[in-house]
Amino acid sequence: MVTDAAAQRNPFPSYTQMRRRAPTWVWRVGSTLTIAAAITLCVTLVAKPSTGLRLWWRLAIPLLPLVWLTAPGLWRNLCPLAASNQTPRLLRFTRGWTAPAWYSEHAPAVGMTAFILLVASRKPLLNSSGVATATLIGGSLFGALIGGFAFKGKSGWCSSICPLLPVQRVYGQTPYLAVANRYCQPCVGCAKNCYDFNPRVAYLADLYDSDPHYTGYRRFFVGAFPGLTYCYFTLPAHLGTAAVYGRFAIYLAVSAGSFFLAETLLRVTVNKLTALYGAAAISLFYWYSAPVLAGSLTGRSGTAWFDWGLRAIVWSLAAAWLVRTWHKEAVFLQVGSQASAARKLDGGLASARARRAADPEVTIAPSGLRLVAKPGATLLELLENAGTEIEAGCRMGVCGADPVCVVSGMENLSAISPDERGTLDRLGYADSTRMACCARINGPVEVSVTPERREAAASKQIQGFPYDRDVRRVVVIGNGIGGATAADHVRRRHPDCEIDIVADEPYPLYNRMGVSRLVHGRSAMVGLQLLPDEWYDDHRITCWLNTSAQGLDLNRHEVMLGTGESLGYDRLILAMGADAFTPPIGGFGAPGTFVLRRAGDAFAIRAYAQRHRAMRAIVAGGGPLGLEAAYSIRKLGLNVTVLERSPRLLPRQLDGRAGDLLRKYLEGLGLRILLGSEPTSVRATDSRLDAVVLSDGAQLASDLLLVAAGISPLVELARKAGLDIRRGVVVDDELRTSDPDVFAVGDLAEHDGRIYGLWPAAVEQGEIAAANAVGGTRTYEGTVPVATLKVVGVDLMSAGQCEPDDGDTAIVLEDPDQHSYRKLVISEGQIAGAILIGRPQDAADVAAAVKDRRDVSAAIDDLERGDWSCLAADAPEKVAA
Amino acid sequence: MKLSSGVGAAFFDYGSAVVREPADEFGFLSGRPQDDWAKVLDHTEIRRFSAGEEIISAGDGGRALYLLTEGTLGLRLPSPHVQTLRTIEAPSVIGEVAFLDGGTRSATLLAISDGEVLRLRIESFEALSAREPELGRAILFDLARIVTARLRHTNDMIARAGG
16 A cells, blocks of 8 residues: 555555545545436426536536546546446446447447537537437436446446547646545446546557557547547538538548658657647637637627637646646656566465575664674675675774674674784774674674764873883884784884884875685775774874885885985884795797786786776686685676686695585686696797697697685895795794894795795784884794685685694585585694685684694584584683673 | 556556466476475575665665565666656565666665565675585576566567657
8 A cells, every 4th residue: 555645756656645625525425416406407408408418518518628627537427327327336237247348448439439420410410309318318318228238347338438538638647636536435447547546647558559449440430539529519500411411421531641650751759749739739629619618608799809819728737738648648658668577486486585584684874774683794795795884804803894883782793803803903993893793793783884973082002011122213114904004003002102113105004815706896995994984193103105115125124215315213113024926838928928916917907908898817726815806807797717736626725525516616706727737838928828738738728827825925125135935025933034133924924934825824924023013022823724705605714724734623514505515624623724615604603623633532423413512612702792 | 368467567456356367477486396496595594674774775886686485575667757656565576686687776675564485695696506406597587477467568668659
């Protein structure tokens, strides 16, 4: 049921949506009076023909078209024929049959023919014969009654065979005063395109019906109407009956012929012409009828002021009606084009939906959007699926891309993990903030995607830290997550030293894990920035963007900048990160060959693909970056082939079965995957790439080659300065390099023979190096690698060891129906590694269990049965409500 | 006799008085088992709304298909002349055009009553069809049937409108 407000805005309300202008009893009294008037008229026509004929033909009939033009609903509700027709329904003696199809089909044509014959018969017969006219009126009343007795609704007369109906449909289509049908309570659906159901649309619906025959005779009728009117009024007196009908036939043919000619020749919509012909006919009618009406109303003829006054009124009304009708047709077509066929959903949905009725509701402020969350889903998943503007990064709570403000219901979210805590502290928002990717929904919550600023803008100062007051100047080279974390943690421990960050990229800290999205997304850098603009100022950190460090003088404790300036330091933290590693590929560097490491790389790929209208791309490398980049390029519209030289995808993160499941899914997304395959050289012209040659000699045509084969630490600066270098800058357990005042963190640091190349490791190292730089003695014990894949729908998490070594055991559970796969590697009773596919709700707990090397020797049976709740039991930190 | 046909058909919904002819209806995933619907639901976001809320705004991007499961929406075009054009009652499929072509929304949908709508964004649909290719194909075919029905309807309208 629609509301009143909606009905008023609807350009085409049905009678049930229209305003009721009078109570039912008023209408009943009115139509009782009109029936009585009609019977009285019939008696008068027989008893005193001159009065009856004048009242009927010279007063009532000339007025009727004006009523139909202005307030047609008034007539429909008061017409004596309608009253007669509806009496059987009102008094409940109607048979209420459904009219047979042939009747519904042909009755309107019969009505039209009858109308034309009646007009043609006026001068030869009706105008002068009281008996004939009384018979016509009386017969019509009787016919309407019979129709109402037999057929349901108004289908026996008013909506079918009534000779006046075709005229009313034309002129009543754009009423000045709309009056709702008062008879049909309820609608019984008795007639096609029922005028009484929807008066403004009924005639248009006729014209735009899909049956050409159905529309044809309606167009003929209105096309013939001006000819009919003109013929009647210009008929010479004393013409023989045959001549009268012959003359009418000719005028009708000419009038309708001109209509169809205009329709053929003019490029206009159909109701433009029908309305025009209608307006012409009524204007003609009153040109001739005005003196007749003047005679009837004033008793005198030759009253020019009346004639011209009435003509002017009618012509103005007709002109305005014409314009409104034309406009209405445009609206009708606009609406009609939207109104497609019914698109019904199936009942199977209802039962599936019922199962989620009790799921928790999440409200998004300030819009008030209310979403139903799957229990255990993260806020990030929910917001992304709902189409909310939110950025995503690592999906592990370490990058800081997706802070949200929890307005209420904090107790209904999962606990804050240490990783998320560290990120929240770095970002420095208010305590109401959560990282959306970490917060799993267990009950009703209200969130806003704009986090609140902390009242006192500064990082959380670590109170009582015995910082080294001799350290006055700390320089950090590199503005990635390792460098930014180090600078933040120096400030937290040392309130007043100078901190400088030197960075060769032109951007403040951004989400490097999200760069592959820059390939297909349109949001550019804005969405990837991870810190509020004022963060550096708030922390009193000087940031030298777009500035390269050219050299280090370890003896003089100085960093030489590309600008010619130099920065002195007491402690130096190296965090320049790494470049993309490129294996030897013949011809690499040709146009169309790329790596993907920095934001600029992503922009270059996007620009090249668009400029060269690239169709095919090859991504060499089936690791996380390669697969995410492949998906991004696929989203850009290219056909993508992924080459992975080992026999499975993500060889360092997955076992064979998990790799197989992932491959099938990615192939389902449209990626082509070639295992055991790598590029050896490229074939290119001066301007573009043609093909890539593979290790087995095969050539793959391609417009673009992206190599994602790992990282190459940026060690040149350190090497020139004389620091110890192997693959990376060698650091001890305190993350010191071979110079005790110089530390190294992140992708360039080599600790215990290992370069992690992982965001969480850089965060951990940044914090420890910062603490040690200002007087602390923290040791670094390595990072358990946790990997996810940021490809839509993948829900993959891998942590630690993915295959059991000798003496280890593995628990493997697979559910093909749910597309899920779970594996735990257990070493000496402790969890040493895990792989999860399609189990996002378990990812955080399982990753934490791997990092803690949790002892599960007592719970092996539970784990093997698939009950992994023991891994969640030991939540690291409960959030305050 | 058909009670309405052609462009005007949408305006003559006589309600429960009339049994619709089956050919007028285009089922979406009709006859699919409940399991399939559960899979679709797993990939959609459920949104509850109150009367007066804007569900889709004309001109917006956001490539997603909506399944109206409860309530009534009013459809508006971004035109100064027209306000609410017609109402859409649950259950219905909405927004298939922008879902298929990635274009902007052509109409605004306002909630006329309280209700609930499911939103299947294109990425979730890709994930769904990567896992359940047959179900994904069925969704596309049914959407194609809906769009084709509309195309026929539009062709018909153009023919009627006289070019």
